[in-house]
Amino acid sequence: MKINKIPLYDVQISKEAIREVTATLKSGWLSTGPKVARFEKEISKKFGFKYAAGVSSASQGLELMLSAHQIGPGDEIITSPYTFVSTIEAIHSVGAKPVFVDIDPYSLNINSDLIRAKINDRTMAIITVDVGGFPCDYQKLKKLAQDEGLLLLGDAAHSISSKYKAKPIFKYCDASVLSFHATKNLICGEGGMVLSDNKKIMERLQLLARHGISAGALQRKRIKITGNMMSLLPVTKQPCRNFMPPSGWDSLNPMTKKNKNGKSWPDVILKIFQPLINIWNCRLPINMPSMAGTCLSPN
Numbered sequence: 001m002k003i004n005k006i007p008l009y010d011v012q013i014s015k016e017a018i019r020e021v022t023a024t025l026k027s028g029w030l031s032t033g034p035k036v037a038r039f040e041k042e043i044s045k046k047f048g049f050k051y052a053a054g055v056s057s058a059s060q061g062l063e064l065m066l067s068a069h070q071i072g073p074g075d076e077i078i079t080s081p082y083t084f085v086s087t088i089e090a091i092h093s094v095g096a097k098p099v100f101v102d103i104d105p106y107s108l109n110i111n112s113d114l115i116r117a118k119i120n121d122r123t124m125a126i127i128t129v130d131v132g133g134f135p136c137d138y139q140k141l142k143k144l145a146q147d148e149g150l151l152l153l154g155d156a157a158h159s160i161s162s163k164y165k166a167k168p169i170f171k172y173c174d175a176s177v178l179s180f181h182a183t184k185n186l187i188c189g190e191g192g193m194v195l196s197d198n199k200k201i202m203e204r205l206q207l208l209a210r211h212g213i214s215a216g217a218l219q220r221k222r223i224k225i226t227g228n229m230m231s232l233l234p235v236t237k238q239p240c241r242n243f244m245p246p247s248g249w250d251s252l253n254p255m256t257k258k259n260k261n262g263k264s265w266p267d268v269i270l271k272i273f274q275p276l277i278n279i280w281n282c283r284l285p286i287n288m289p290s291m292a293g294t295c296l297s298p299n
């Protein structure tokens, strides 16, 4: 019997990406260099955020995001049990307690109707996870967070291109974290980005990401700081940034590309699954083609 395998994920590295990585290696800027700065600028512009901070992974970004909001021991964070371990690791790393709220079996995301019962005076934030890029119920979540005075923070590792009511999902959150890990929609080998409009939080986050040192390597070169660097904050965890973002990253994103018949990936997937959906009489979460840009990460 012939078995047709449907690849869950296929890493596509274009010639342009290889050229960019070679140029990065030749430039000598392997850590926090000008490409990181340019990538931060491009991402913040694309998604309409005042600040974007490149980090070495979404895992580090999540931890930094919590630390920057001064979440720590004694605090509780509500999140989904159906996620990658990093979401929970980040909460543990800052000394806070994860509080799980069950998922909705239809979307596989946190069930917003069950959250209120888990809120108490130690609750500081809700962390959303858009499984496979499928958006959480952001309208309800944002209202709930506002009513209860909680932060709404996004683990957007799967959802760089996801939209909820025509807006990027991060627009509903106080801060969000993207992943550029090898199985994500947009890949840089490793890497992540934190997005927010909150100046104070992002300044603190960048300071933490720089090991608490007053200026990063690129800043020191650009503004020609001489003399000693100052350590402004005691930081025990020392996340750093070390990724090599490609230029023209949008065109490198395989999920924004169409196949040779002009179909987007969600269209193709829907076509593959339609016969099974009919046989099993099951339903897909909302409308697959409208989810163009969702993540097909196996985790």
Ligand SMILES: Cc1ncc(COP(=O)(O)O)c(C=O)c1O
Pocket: 057, 058, 059, 060, 083, 084, 086, 087, 129, 155, 157, 158, 178, 179, 180, 181, 191, 192, 299
């Ligand atoms: C939901 C979720 N959050 C966080 C991460 C961590 O991403 P990174 O590998 O960039 O640290 C992943 C990675 O798979 C993920 O799936």
